[in-house]
Amino acid sequence: MTKPDHLSVLDALHSTPARRRLSTEPIPDDVIWAVLDAAVRGPSGGNAQQWAWVVVRDRAIKDRIASWYLEGWNAAYGSRREEFLSAAPSELPMSPQAFLGAEHLAVHLAEAPVWIVPALLGAADSRDPLTGSSIYGAVQQLFLAAHAYGVGTNLTTLYRAHEADVRDLLRLPEDALTMCLIPMGYPDGGSWSQPRRKPVEAVTHWDEYGARRPRS
Amino acid sequence: MTKPDHLSVLDALHSTPARRRLSTEPIPDDVIWAVLDAAVRGPSGGNAQQWAWVVVRDRAIKDRIASWYLEGWNAAYGSRREEFLSAAPSELPMSPQAFLGAEHLAVHLAEAPVWIVPALLGAADSRDPLTGSSIYGAVQQLFLAAHAYGVGTNLTTLYRAHEADVRDLLRLPEDALTMCLIPMGYPDGGSWSQPRRKPVEAVTHWDEYGARRPRS
Numbered sequence: 001m002t003k004p005d006h007l008s009v010l011d012a013l014h015s016t017p018a019r020r021r022l023s024t025e026p027i028p029d030d031v032i033w034a035v036l037d038a039a040v041r042g043p044s045g046g047n048a049q050q051w052a053w054v055v056v057r058d059r060a061i062k063d064r065i066a067s068w069y070l071e072g073w074n075a076a077y078g079s080r081r082e083e084f085l086s087a088a089p090s091e092l093p094m095s096p097q098a099f100l101g102a103e104h105l106a107v108h109l110a111e112a113p114v115w116i117v118p119a120l121l122g123a124a125d126s127r128d129p130l131t132g133s134s135i136y137g138a139v140q141q142l143f144l145a146a147h148a149y150g151v152g153t154n155l156t157t158l159y160r161a162h163e164a165d166v167r168d169l170l171r172l173p174e175d176a177l178t179m180c181l182i183p184m185g186y187p188d189g190g191s192w193s194q195p196r197r198k199p200v201e202a203v204t205h206w207d208e209y210g211a212r213r214p215r216s
Numbered sequence: 217m218t219k220p221d222h223l224s225v226l227d228a229l230h231s232t233p234a235r236r237r238l239s240t241e242p243i244p245d246d247v248i249w250a251v252l253d254a255a256v257r258g259p260s261g262g263n264a265q266q267w268a269w270v271v272v273r274d275r276a277i278k279d280r281i282a283s284w285y286l287e288g289w290n291a292a293y294g295s296r297r298e299e300f301l302s303a304a305p306s307e308l309p310m311s312p313q314a315f316l317g318a319e320h321l322a323v324h325l326a327e328a329p330v331w332i333v334p335a336l337l338g339a340a341d342s343r344d345p346l347t348g349s350s351i352y353g354a355v356q357q358l359f360l361a362a363h364a365y366g367v368g369t370n371l372t373t374l375y376r377a378h379e380a381d382v383r384d385l386l387r388l389p390e391d392a393l394t395m396c397l398i399p400m401g402y403p404d405g406g407s408w409s410q411p412r413r414k415p416v417e418a419v420t421h422w423d424e425y426g427a428r429r430p431r432s
Contacts, residue, residue, distance in 0.1 A: 009363070
């Protein structure tokens with residue numbers, strides 16, 4: 001197995017952006033197992049672990065889902081290409097550079113060597129916005145572990161207008177809900193840079209909303 | 217600031233269980249800032265970051281919410297105490313030891329020196345089970361950063377029958393939804409051990425649900 005670079009947890013937390021430009025180089029099975037074994041250490045309400053982690057490498061399956069994904073991309077973002085590319089910095093949350101990365105992903109999704117589709121069993125009919133508390137922490141663990149092995153990831157849900165089709169294609173149980181799609185691959189462009197975010201002082205409130213403090 | 221122990225990301229991913237026995241020792245402001253600054257590097261759909269992170273230290277606020285929490289605990293778990301404590305190992309996802317830890321937390325919640333309540337703006341009316349994809353990854357980053365500083369955390373939602381009351385008490389906007397409550401404190405009992413989970417081979421599927429493989 002490719003040995004992970006020694007990376008401290010604090011450095012990892014500050015240098016794991018979405019990687020959307022991924023090479024086609026295969027990912028060894030033992031890296032996939034190691035990454036999933038770190039993922040499942042994440043939290044699950046009541047430790048119920050009603051989750052399934054589907055590793056997708058079959059090209060026919062990927063092509064099918066990628067076509068649905070491209071539909072979703074075009075509906076949500078592709079049709080607004082000029083708007084995103086001509087926006088002044090910080091006018092939109094997605095920079096022109098991020099837009100181009102996401103567009104690249106939408107076109108090349110099926111070429112990512114491995115996808116992970118985490119699903120929650122019994123969640124198909126959920127209307128609870130807190131449902132994800134039982135899986136997205138584990139997904140974040142997956143992202144960080146992948147980074148330790150030099151593998152890039154990102155979290156997408158743009159396939160979801162075809163949720164039932166994806167569920168059928170992956171032969172998931174009727175009561176399962178896919179929670180996202182995670183393309184994985186060794187990065188081909190971009191860097192392990194700190195994700196650009198609003199300053200922490202701007203989103204932190206002390207005892208009540210609106211009560212700010214300068215960072216000490 | 218207490219300097220974080222050098223902890224590799226892979227070690228952290230395998231040794232950050234919910235810590236429910238927390239001391240009352242105060243947490244320095246700069247540790248709180250550092251932990252939140254790591255949290256906000258987590259993912260947010262379209263990088264929108266419609267989040268607010270409320271740091272709660274006011275004892276009156278904590279006492280109020282803790283009483284609602286205890287109601288929720290009793291309704292969901294406390295009333296089933298004997299069942300949990302007499303269950304054979306692996307019969308229920310929550311072991312007797314985990315039950316006692318959660319019970320301890322329910323009784324001592326207000327004594328945890330710091331709580332973080334992450335909220336999503338514009339999510340109050342959400343019925344979308346994928347809503348949490350824009351915050352729980354950041355929450356997991358918070359847990360891991362806290363561990364680097366020796367601070368324990370856990371994720372709870374048992375206050376949520378009183379969501380509107382909590383929102384009012386924290387003066388959150390009407391359209392905000394609290395996504396969980398995170399008690400934080402230096403651990404007082406327990407250890408940074410690997411969370412007990414189903415074996416990764418039992419929850420991993422290859423190209424289609426039900427297609428298993430032994431771990432290589």
